[in-house]
Amino acid sequence: MAEKVHGKLGHVMANPAAAAKLLSLSGLFAVYKPKGPTSANVLNQLKEKLLAEAGIQKCARKRKKQILKIGHGGTLDSAAAGVLVVGIGKGTKMLSNILAGSKKYMAIGELGKATDTLDATGKVTEEKPYDQITKEDLERMLQKFTGDIMQVPPLYSALKRDGQRLSSLMKKGEAVEAKPARPVTVYSLSLQNFQPPLFTLDVECGGGFYVRSLVSDIGKELSSCANVQELTRTKQGPFTLEEHALHEDKWTIDEIAQSLEHCMSLLAVEPSLKKLKTEHSKESTVNCEDK
Numbered sequence: 001m002a003e004k005v006h007g008k009l010g011h012v013m014a015n016p017a018a019a020a021k022l023l024s025l026s027g028l029f030a031v032y033k034p035k036g037p038t039s040a041n042v043l044n045q046l047k048e049k050l051l052a053e054a055g056i057q058k059c060a061r062k063r064k065k066q067i068l069k070i071g072h073g074g075t076l077d078s079a080a081a082g083v084l085v086v087g088i089g090k091g092t093k094m095l096s097n098i099l100a101g102s103k104k105y106m107a108i109g110e111l112g113k114a115t116d117t118l119d120a121t122g123k124v125t126e127e128k129p130y131d132q133i134t135k136e137d138l139e140r141m142l143q144k145f146t147g148d149i150m151q152v153p154p155l156y157s158a159l160k161r162d163g164q165r166l167s168s169l170m171k172k173g174e175a176v177e178a179k180p181a182r183p184v185t186v187y188s189l190s191l192q193n194f195q196p197p198l199f200t201l202d203v204e205c206g207g208g209f210y211v212r213s214l215v216s217d218i219g220k221e222l223s224s225c226a227n228v229q230e231l232t233r234t235k236q237g238p239f240t241l242e243e244h245a246l247h248e249d250k251w252t253i254d255e256i257a258q259s260l261e262h263c264m265s266l267l268a269v270e271p272s273l274k275k276l277k278t279e280h281s282k283e284s285t286v287n288c289e290d291k
Helices: 016-024 039-053 089-100 135-144 166-171 211-221 253-266 271-277
Strands: 027-033 070-072 081-088 103-111 113-115 124-127 147-151 182-195 198-205 226-236
Touching: 016 039, 016 253, 027 039, 027 089, 027 253, 039 070, 039 081, 039 253, 070 089, 081 089, 103 211, 135 182, 135 211, 147 211, 198 211, 211 226
Parallel strands: 081 226, 113 226
Antiparallel strands: 027 081, 070 081, 103 198, 103 226, 113 124, 147 182, 182 198
């Protein structure tokens, strides 16, 4: 039986070698978020798997400290799938750069139906004809939404009012006013497929951008309405879905250590991030609350 070691904060470590390796990890890597769970759920699941492998018992609820420092670089809707960038150790300090950076999405929109959430999870609030819309109409409209534009965020979103998410307030039945339009950037926007009522978009955008709002606005501009049926984040920063996003079966200390080495090499061109490539986190506490 492995000897149990007590850490500085009273955490029991049944596997000291694995625990030491886990706590030495520092940097950014990417995981695959499936459709369904929230980004916070995925992060907590990842955290629990790593702590269990290292034999580190969870901190008591009454404590507001936790031994593993980990966070994610931008919420992905529950109904969406794809790349979720994770920071571990001192890598958590780099997440703001990732949050503000570019992202790529593949979105399947549906013409003729509007919903309260702007996606397939919501209640249908309006239906309009779409038969008159051609592929050429849609492609021309995309030019209007490329570049620096103004966008009103969805009511169902992670944005907050008085410390509470708008989506949570909406679900409680509280009246929520739309946030004012704000500047966002669309680097590229192209139509990949058009089979009415469905259409597929490839979007590259900056931070703070909502694909659900984009699809809804496109529907309105075409004198109809639209909602998002499927949404996949295919890239965030330099991390792609195909090459870098670890699926759940790869959520192990060794796999993440290898992924960190690969992923951090992609960021080495950034002087402000290069230093963190070889640094290991020496901080042993972090708030238990989700990022």
